Structure formats: C-alpha cells, structure tokens
Amino acid sequence: MVVKERRTFLGVCLGALFAAGAGAIAYPVFRYLAPRHEAGNNSKVEIPESELTAGNAKYFEYQGKAAVLIRRNNGALVALSAVCTHLGCVVQWQKEKEEFLCPCHAGLFTADGTVISGPPPKPLEKLSFVVANGKVIIG
Amino acid sequence: MSLLKKIYGWIDVRIGAGELVEKELTGYLLPRNINVWYSMGSILLVIFSLQVVTGIMLLVYYVPDADKAFHSVTHIMNNVPFGWLIRLCHAVGSNMMVLILLFHMLSVLFMGSYKSPREMNWLSGFILFNLVLAVSLTGYLLPWSQLSFWATTVATNSVGAIPYVGEFLVEFLRGGKLVGPATLGRFFAMHVLIIPLTIAAVVGAHLFFLQRTGVSTPPFGLTDSRNRWQEDNYRYESHPGGIPFFPNYALQDMTSIAVYFAFFLGVVFFAPYIFFPADAFVPANPFQTPDHIKPEWYFLANYQTLKIFPSEFLGLAVQGAAMTFLALLPFIDRGVEKHPLKRPLFMVCAIGGILLYLALMIWGHYS
Numbered sequence: 001m002v003v004k005e006r007r008t009f010l011g012v013c014l015g016a017l018f019a020a021g022a023g024a025i026a027y028p029v030f031r032y033l034a035p036r037h038e039a040g041n042n043s044k045v046e047i048p049e050s051e052l053t054a055g056n057a058k059y060f061e062y063q064g065k066a067a068v069l070i071r072r073n074n075g076a077l078v079a080l081s082a083v084c085t086h087l088g089c090v091v092q093w094q095k096e097k098e099e100f101l102c103p104c105h106a107g108l109f110t111a112d113g114t115v116i117s118g119p120p121p122k123p124l125e126k127l128s129f130v131v132a133n134g135k136v137i138i139g
Numbered sequence: 140m141s142l143l144k145k146i147y148g149w150i151d152v153r154i155g156a157g158e159l160v161e162k163e164l165t166g167y168l169l170p171r172n173i174n175v176w177y178s179m180g181s182i183l184l185v186i187f188s189l190q191v192v193t194g195i196m197l198l199v200y201y202v203p204d205a206d207k208a209f210h211s212v213t214h215i216m217n218n219v220p221f222g223w224l225i226r227l228c229h230a231v232g233s234n235m236m237v238l239i240l241l242f243h244m245l246s247v248l249f250m251g252s253y254k255s256p257r258e259m260n261w262l263s264g265f266i267l268f269n270l271v272l273a274v275s276l277t278g279y280l281l282p283w284s285q286l287s288f289w290a291t292t293v294a295t296n297s298v299g300a301i302p303y304v305g306e307f308l309v310e311f312l313r314g315g316k317l318v319g320p321a322t323l324g325r326f327f328a329m330h331v332l333i334i335p336l337t338i339a340a341v342v343g344a345h346l347f348f349l350q351r352t353g354v355s356t357p358p359f360g361l362t363d364s365r366n367r368w369q370e371d372n373y374r375y376e377s378h379p380g381g382i383p384f385f386p387n388y389a390l391q392d393m394t395s396i397a398v399y400f401a402f403f404l405g406v407v408f409f410a411p412y413i414f415f416p417a418d419a420f421v422p423a424n425p426f427q428t429p430d431h432i433k434p435e436w437y438f439l440a441n442y443q444t445l446k447i448f449p450s451e452f453l454g455l456a457v458q459g460a461a462m463t464f465l466a467l468l469p470f471i472d473r474g475v476e477k478h479p480l481k482r483p484l485f486m487v488c489a490i491g492g493i494l495l496y497l498a499l500m501i502w503g504h505y506s
Contacts, residue, residue, distance in 0.1 A: 028220075028225075032199075032221045036219075
C-alpha cells in the first residue's frame with residue numbers, strides 16, 4: 001500500500017514536472033508568435049487639409065485598420081472606418097454618387113456611413129477628428 | 140480498463156502495435172556492457188530537431204534580403220518577445236551540434252565501432268559531419284553582419300586554390316565576383332531547405348544501416364574484444380541476454396539528453412556571447428574589412444592550416460588528404476582488435492591527431 005502511494009505520488013510529481021516544462025516551452029513560443037499590439041502607435045493621424053479636394057477621399061491606416069477621410073461636395077469632412085461591417089472588405093468611395101460601395105458583396109453606404117442596401121448589418125464606424133492649423137487630426 | 144488502454148487495444152488489433160513495441164523497444168536487446176557514449180546519437184537527433192523547430196520560428200521574422208537581413212535579426216533579438224531566446228537557441232545549438240558530433244565520432248573511433256561490417260555507418264556519419272559543417276557555414280552568413288560577411292568571404296575564397304576550376308567555383312558559390320545579395324539568396328536556400336533535407340535523408344540512411352547491422356558491442360570489460368565478423372554472408376549482430384532498449388537504455392538516453400540540456404541552456408542563459416565576437420553586432424560593410432576576422436571555432440584548425448602552408452593549394456590539399464583518410468578509415472584499418480589499449484598504432488595516431496587539431500585551433504585563435 002505504502003509502495004503504491006509512493007508510486008502515485010512520484011507519478012504525480014513527474015507529471016507536474018513535465019507540465020511545468022511544457023508550459024515553460026509553450027509560453028515563450030506563444031508570445032513569440034502572437035501578434036504584437038503596439039500601444040500608442042497610430043493613435044492619432046494627421047492629414048493636411050490641402051490634400052483633400054471637394055468630392056475626394058483619402059485612405060489611411062488608423063489603429064491597424066483601414067480608414068477613410070472624405071470631403072463632400074458641400075465642403076463637409078467625414079472620417080470613417082473603411083472596413084465593411086459585413087465581411088471586412090475595404091469599401092470604395094464612389095465620387096459621382098457620393099456613396100461607399102463594398103465590392104465584395106455589393107454593400108452600399110451613404111457618405112456618412114449609413115447602410116443603404118446590401119448585406120452589411122451595421123453602419124461604418126465613425127471616427128472623431130478635429131481640424132487645427134490646416135491639418136485634420138483623427139483620433 | 141482505462142481509456143488509454145482501450146485506445147491502445149483498438150490500435151493494436153489493427154496494426155500490431157504490440158508486436159512492433161516488442162520488436163523495436165522492449166525486445167530490442169543491447170549489449171550488457173553498453174555505455175553512455177552510445178547515447179550521443181540520440182542527443183544529436185534531439186539537437187537537429189530543435190534546430191529545425193527554432194529555424195522555422197526564425198523564418199517567421201527573418202528577411203533574406205541584403206538590405207533588411209541585419210535589421211530583421213536585430214528586430215528578433217530586441218523587439219520580438221522571446222526572440223532572443225529562439226535565436227540564441229538556434230545559434231548556440233549549431234555550435235553544440237558540431238561539438239556533440241565530434242564526441243560521437245571520437246567514441247566510434249576509440250571503440251572501434253567503425254570497423255567492418257559498419258563501413259556504411261561510418262561513411263554516412265562522415266557525410267553527416269560534412270553536411271553539418273556546411274549547414275553551419277551557410278547559416279553563418281544569414282545575419283548579414285560584418286562577421287558573417289567577411290567570414291564567408293574568406294571561406295569561399297579558399298576554394299579558389301583548387302587548380303583550373305577554383306576561380307569558377309568561387310564565383311559559382313558566391314553567385315558573383317564578390318560576396319553580395321546573390322550569395323545571401325543561394326546560402327539561404329541551401330541553409331533552410333537543401334542541406335537540412337539532405338541531412339534528414341542521410342540520418343535516415345544512417346539509422347537504417349544501424350538497424351540492419353545491429354548495435355556494435357563495446358570492447359570494454361570483455362576478455363576477448365576482437366571483431367568476430369567475417370565477410371561471408373549477412374548476419375544481424377544480436378545481443379542475447381542483453382538489456383532492453385526500453386525502458387533501460389531509453390532512460391540512459393533521457394539522462395544524457397537532460398545533462399546536455401543543462402549544459403546547453405547554461406550557455407544560452409549565462410554565456411551566449413562566447414559565440415558572438417563584436418563584429419557580429421555590426422551590419423555588413425562590403426568596403427571595410429574588420430581587423431582580425433576569424434572563423435567559427437570548428438573551422439579554426441582549417442584556417443590555421445591554410446596560413447601555415449606557403450601555397451594555398453598545398454594547405455587545401457593537406458586538409459583534403461586528412462579528410463579522405465578519415466572517410467576511408469574502415470577500409471584502411473582492417474585489424475580485428477577493437478579495444479583502444481590493444482591498438483597502439485591507432486592510439487598514437489588518434490591522440491596525435493586530436494592534439495594537432497587542438498593545437499592548430501588554439502594557434503588559429505591567438506594568431
């Protein structure tokens with residue numbers, strides 16, 4: 001009985017040792033391969049106002065995702081996430097119609113991101129911005 | 140019946156797993172006087188596997204482009220979480236692989252295990268030794284540091300001493316007149332694919348020969364340590380009444396691997412930079428040769444030999460002759476005695492050779 005208990009105890013100890021060893025290998029491997037989130041990077045994006053003429057769009061990367069800044073024909077500025085809320089394709093600006101079209105499944109959005117038609121379940125995410133010293137500062 | 144036993148039973152009735160275990164593990168008998176030196180091969184298999192795994196992981200971030208390679212390696216070392224650990228394991232592991240391979244070869248030499256009928260084991264092992272040196276040399280260039288660049292320049296340049304075709308060979312190796320982006324491309328392909336695949340194939344052949352001929356009997360502790368094999372017909376060298384591979388010798392293998400890891404991780408954590416001179420931390424500059432450029436420790440003897448001889452060709456020819464002699468040793472040494480103390484000529488040559496190798500290495504280091 002004593003022998004059996006000792007064997008069980010040693011078996012458990014050995015198992016724990018192997019588990020600790022496996023953890024010591026798995027953790028660095030996971031951290032090595034895991035995507036890195038660089039805090040603070042891309043938190044604010046500055047775009048010169050002069051780069052945006054009426055009716056045109058400027059695409060940029062914001063917090064690791066595609067975003068778009070447009071100047072409408074009436075002069076108003078709009079900053080939106082350019083990632084379609086359906087399956088993540090990047091929406092394309094239709095200058096003449098002042099609409100966004102997602103080429104993947106024909107999702108259609110207004111210039112302020114509201115869904116007009118197609119499969120997208122939600123409007124495009126709005127991004128906050130300020131205009132100062134001739135620059136549009138997003139974020 | 141536990142779940143594991145049920146699964147084992149399910150597999151066993153389908154593929155005869157029990158019979159395989161009996162034949163290859165518990166019923167695979169080894170000589171009773173087997174010693175720790177027989178576990179060097181298992182350690183080498185573990186090292187090679189670890190090199191493959193860490194090498195694949197380095198490929199995730201490494202960029203094989205002359206403009207970006209050095210930066211990608213410093214990025215791995217400084218920015219990627221545990222990148223330093225993966226890279227140091229790979230770099231230190233390559234040195235350890237050469238070291239343990241030398242121990243393996245020395246044990247085979249001293250115990251006379253290279254003798255017939257194991258000529259093919261020796262030859263395949265000798266080819267593996269050269270392939271390991273080649274994979275180390277090609278990997279040395281990849282960080283694209285001053286050390287990598289100039290060590291590769293010197294190493295590839297020595298091939299130029301071969302009469303008639305030398306110059307062409309140097310250019311072919313480099314992919315151009317000088318070491319440059321083209322060299323990086325071909326060394327990268329050789330390091331990550333061609334040589335490792337060849338090593339895996341030759342390891343397979345090496346193990347196949349071992350499996351077919353059987354494990355050699357160590358000459359120690361026997362009254363008669365002569366080689367009894369006669370070249371009449373094939374026979375497997377069995378060891379009736381010997382110790383089973385599993386669990387007995389498998390435990391010795393595990394112990395040796397654990398001791399190796401203690402040493403290896405000791406170097407990785409406490410003294411990794413013994414393998415990195417200062418020039419390893421400076422990006423390659425093709426217009427500035429650093430002072431006192433030296434190859435890795437395992438090429439120091441070759442480097443010094445080339446320096447001793449007035450003609451580069453002569454230096455290369457002497458090394459070629461020594462390597463050919465070593466490769467053909469089982470065909471030259473046909474004596475039946477295996478015990479090293481009963482082979483005085485062998486002992487004089489072997490110890491003399493080792494001392495000469497060490498002396499050249501130390502001379503090369505301090506010259």
